[in-house]
Amino acid sequence: xxxxxxxxxxxxxxxxxxxxxxxxxxxxxxxxxxxxxxxxxxxxxxxxxxxxxxxxxxxxxxxxxxxxxxxxxxxxxxxxxxxxxxxxxxxxxxxxxxxxxxxxxxxxxxxxxxxxxxxxxxxxxxxxxxxxxxxxxxxxxxxxxxxxxxxxxxxxxxxxxxxxxxxxxxxxxxxxxxxxxxxxxxxxxxxxxxxxxxxxxxxxxxxxxxxxxxxxxxxxxxxxxxxxxxxxxxxxxxxxxxxxxxxxxxxxxxxxxxxxxxxxxxxxxxxxxxxxxxxxxxxxxxxxxxxxxxxxxxxxxxxxxxxxxxxxxxxxxxx
Numbered sequence: 001x002x003x004x005x006x007x008x009x010x011x012x013x014x015x016x017x018x019x020x021x022x023x024x025x026x027x028x029x030x031x032x033x034x035x036x037x038x039x040x041x042x043x044x045x046x047x048x049x050x051x052x053x054x055x056x057x058x059x060x061x062x063x064x065x066x067x068x069x070x071x072x073x074x075x076x077x078x079x080x081x082x083x084x085x086x087x088x089x090x091x092x093x094x095x096x097x098x099x100x101x102x103x104x105x106x107x108x109x110x111x112x113x114x115x116x117x118x119x120x121x122x123x124x125x126x127x128x129x130x131x132x133x134x135x136x137x138x139x140x141x142x143x144x145x146x147x148x149x150x151x152x153x154x155x156x157x158x159x160x161x162x163x164x165x166x167x168x169x170x171x172x173x174x175x176x177x178x179x180x181x182x183x184x185x186x187x188x189x190x191x192x193x194x195x196x197x198x199x200x201x202x203x204x205x206x207x208x209x210x211x212x213x214x215x216x217x218x219x220x221x222x223x224x225x226x227x228x229x230x231x232x233x234x235x236x237x238x239x240x241x242x243x244x245x246x247x248x249x250x251x252x253x254x255x256x257x258x259x260x261x262x263x264x265x266x267x268x269x270x271x272x273x274x275x276x277x278x279x280x281x282x283x284x285x286x287x288x289x290x291x292x293x294x295x296x297x298x299x300x301x302x303x304x305x306x307x308x309x310x311x312x313x314x315x316x317x318x319x
Contacts, residue, residue, distance in 0.1 A: 002097040004078030013124040014054060018235065020126075020161055021173070021181040023051060023058055030157050031061035034150050038131050039063050041146060046108060046132035049118075049154055050077045057127070064132070065108060074102055076132075080115035081125040086144055089113040091136035112137045114144075116151035121159055129154045167241040169219055170226035178240035182250055182300040185238055186292060189252065196252050196292040197259035200307030201229075202315065203245035204284040213281070221283055228269050232262055248304065256291045263287055286315035 007013055017023070031049045038047035046064030050057045057075040059068050072078045076098070080087035092098040092110050103110050115130030129151040139147075165177030173181075189196045203225060210218035226241060229249060233239050238250040251259050267285075274282040288310025290303060297303040 001074070001100045003073045004075060005082055007082060007125065009124060012122070013126065016120055016122055016124040017051060017053060017126050020158065021165065021177060021238075022060060022158075022161060023053060024184060025060075025180065027061060031154065032063075034129065034154055034157075035061045035063045038129065038147070038150055041150075042131050042133075042143065044112075044131045044133045048077075048130050048132070049127065050075075050115075050130065051127040052077055052081055060127075070103065076103070076110070076113045077115050077128045077130060080128045080130065081117050083117065086114055086116045086147055087128075088139060088144075090138050093136075108132065109134050111135050114139060114147060116147050118151060118155050118158065120155070121162075126158065167226075170223050170241050172226050172230060173238070173240040175240060175242045178238060178242065178248060178250075179300060181238055185250060185252060186294075186297070186300055186303070189292060190294050194253045195255050196250060197254050197256050198290050198292065198303050198307045199249045199251070199259055199263060200288045200290075200304065200311040201247040201249070201285050202287070202311055204286055204315070205281070206245040209281050224273065225270075225283060225285070228266060228273070232266055232269070246308075248307065256289055259289050263289070286311055286318065288312070288314055 035047040048059050049061040056069045056072050057077045092104045112133035115128035117125040118127050167174040229239050236252045288307045290306045
């Protein structure tokens with residue numbers, strides 16, 4: 001068996017994949033529709049939309065398999081993302097790369113595989129749209145074009161996820177993007193018994209800046225603040241612009257004290273920026289920090305409400 005090689009752009013590819021916040025999310029009709037179509041069109045028992053991360057291939061949509069992921073080392077899709085064209089294996093038992101693969105020797109007894117790489121807008125190949133059969137077969141040129149058409153639709157849906165979940169101005173997640181992933185992150189913290197802290201942030205005196213210096217300057221304040229947050233957060237942290245001049249950060253595996261330390265660093269970084277910018281105003285913010293308590297916060301919405309309330313208490317106190 002041959003393990004899939006690692007793409008040359010692996011670091012960028014994984015960063016792009018993580019930015020979509022799609023891994024381990026619930027099934028969606030727009031992707032399930034494509035796998036249903038693939039299954040019917042090619043009369044195969046298995047059709048997938050897969051995403052390939054560091055260690056596994058995870059199925060955003062899956063028909064015909066009882067599992068949601070398999071190891072990347074034994075994946076066919078890990079090989080498929082290495083090329084630009086459809087990756088076709090007519091008979092896996094006669095291919096030295098796959099003949100002794102556990103997915104060939106055991107369930108689901110793969111014989112035929114065809115996977116079209118899903119290329120994102122930056123060129124990264126994030127996964128595949130693929131079909132699998134338990135008997136050898138070949139594809140016509142017309143079949144290959146049909147698979148490409150289905151894959152192109154999947155690519156457009158992936159692009160739509162990014163557009164719908166990103167704040168157009170600051171290019172960080174918006175409220176929808178945060179809510180999509182926030183609950184899943186909290187569920188993970190509960191399962192793994194790790195701490196989390198949420199920080200709700202609100203820019204001070206933002207309206208006067210807009211009114212006095214214009215909306216273009218107000219937009220500059222928002223993008224600057226978002227950049228400062230992005231620079232301080234880790235890959236495991238989730239941050240977003242919730243709307244207007246409000247932002248939020250969900251620190252994973254972080255206690256209240258550690259979150260406070262990070263916010264102090266954010267204040268120091270902004271102070272340095274304000275001094276260098278030497279404008280007629282300073283970028284300042286109020287915040288509220290709340291520790292995630294599964295017994296108290298039964299949803300991401302409840303956690304946000306408490307963070308928002310604490311932020312306003314802080315703002316009133318420091319007027």
